[in-house]
Amino acid sequence: MITRRRLLKSAAATGVLATAPGFAMPAIAQNSKIKLGYVSPQTGPLAGFAEADNYIVSSFLQTTKDMGLDFDVIVKDSQSNPNRAAEVARELIVDDEVNLVMVASTPETTNPVATTCEGEEVPCLSTVAPWQPWFIGQQGNPGDPASWKPFDYAYHFFWGLEDVIAVFTNMWGQLETNKQVGGLFPNDGDGNAWGDPNVGFPPVLDKLGYGLTDPGRYQNLTDDFSAQINAFKAANAEIITGVMIPPDFTTFWTQAKQQGFTPKIASIGKALLFPSAVETVGDQGHNLSSEVWWSPSHPFKSSLTGASAKEFADDFTSVTGRPWTQPIGFVHALFEVAVDVMKRVSNPADGDAVAEAIGATKLDTLVGPLEWGTGALPPFAAKNVAKTPLVGGQWRLRNGGGYDLVIVDNQTAPNIPTGGKMEPIA
């Protein structure tokens, strides 16, 4: 029986069918715009990572227009929420029908998006998350290495845990200490990986002759670190390390000073990435050390604009009035790879071809040379991960206030120039 509803339904269905060939015909797709989707945490606690997005996307559209390329970028906000990230990735794929999904900043953003893309068989390019949480975190059973499988559509470029361990221990090696290390590892993805007795800091420190005092995993947003401070005092620790969120580091550092505990070295991951975070400890942040993934003194050039890292950072500051931060180079590099990949495929709408082209990328970008399948990686991850260089830096108090990040150790990547030597915290 034909009811009003059924009639409407079938009309809608045939309507869809009538328009469908327009999307599927390769000849049309070739001449149409190339659609890029980009997911990043523009609001919420991770928003600091995405502050350069508007600048990068608008300068990218300008550059590609000048080059005669027809790109369209659809930007989606993950709101720092993994569920939301997966949802907007699906919107990009289903509603916007993008040809390539790009995603940046922390496993909480990259993993749900990459997993969605892998499921929907849409190519995905991701960055700004150490490769272990990215690769292992997306596996069906993270606890069983034998079951880990490479991905067909998801590709990633960044450094790994092994790099940050090497950088930190190289920095510590520059100074004379009693080799007693205090560890501050929170009970989150990063903290558990860094403190892991098999793949984290403990085995490496043991081999290099360091003693580690690890009081245990604490919860993020802790208001009191007196237990850790007492443990470090009792162990006479001269080095502090860990991977903390910025508010926790400020709480710890302030409380340590109140309790009269000042180590010679404090190398903290994650908390000290942004100048604004270091400035929150007032003038107590001098000579704190951290990992450096990108800086204006890195000797790399953009393959899109030809701008050096220094020129790129200066332009960012002059346009936005904000100091440079480490993620901006990586977000720019995402777009560099996208253009390079799309130049090499005949049909951007062919997801398999695009994914294959990403895997075959060989490009000198703003964050260094990128090439998949060749890095110093375990065999299971080599196909999907390209590694970028990592060095170590210290924050130095400027005379007029504010901090500069100075690269003090480049043993892991000698082509990146240092700006000074490691100095102890006074």
Added chain:
Amino acid sequence: MIWIDTIIQGILLGGLYALFAAGLSLVFGIMRLVNLAHGDLIVLGAFLILVLVTALGLNPFLATLVAIPLMFALGWGLQLVILNRTLGDDILPPLLVTFGLSIVIQNGLLEGFSADSQRISAGALETASIPLGPVTVGVMPLLTFLSALAVIVALNQLFYRTSLGRAFRATSDDPVTAGLMGIEPNRIFAVATGIAFVVVTIAALYLGTRANFDPTIGPARLIYAFEAVIIGGLGSLWGTLAGGIIIGVAQTVGAAINPEWQILAGHVAFLVVLAVRPRGLFPKGL
């Protein structure tokens, strides 16, 4: 030695939690309104103080004095214009409205101040400490605790020594009868929320000087405040202080055994108190 230090640090931490909780306790005690935006309001207060410190170059303590009347007015207006409309037999509307308010405040602050970590600088006071017998006590945590004590004493005086306090208690007990006696519950509620916002501003000073804050950090502070209120017994201000201290000490003692137990120990203490005394330690006759 370490144990004495652990307990003293816990008591000082409890002062911070009690300060977070006092405003919540006040609002709930008088109008049975669970304010889910309480944590975000503390962050809002911290941003207000920060603006005053950076724009006018004021000392943070002085800036708090300037912020207090502003926040009082804000609380007064908020209650009069929005929250009074949600009060009634149904407990759901105030929950939903304050939940929405929490989202509005977070995103408004994010729009205005970006996601940068901020901190109110208290200068050398931040890391200053005084030796107290065998332990060293930070000046700022000590000030936090003393402020919590002062806030509780002041609120108690207000409640039991002034005619405004009598009106608060009367409205809390029976708004209809209080209305018959010439008290207008809506105005009383507005004043109560204004006073709660004053306490929120004091809490904001210590939240902002203790560590970093950003627009989204508020809700994480809310749960300890709730627990402190419940442990202490609804409506009892001294109970709220005791509740804060119990959670603080439980956390530091738990952490001294193993940092993994720090947060858990606070929650376990809360559950134990509830199991032994379901109405809290010092319940008011409700």
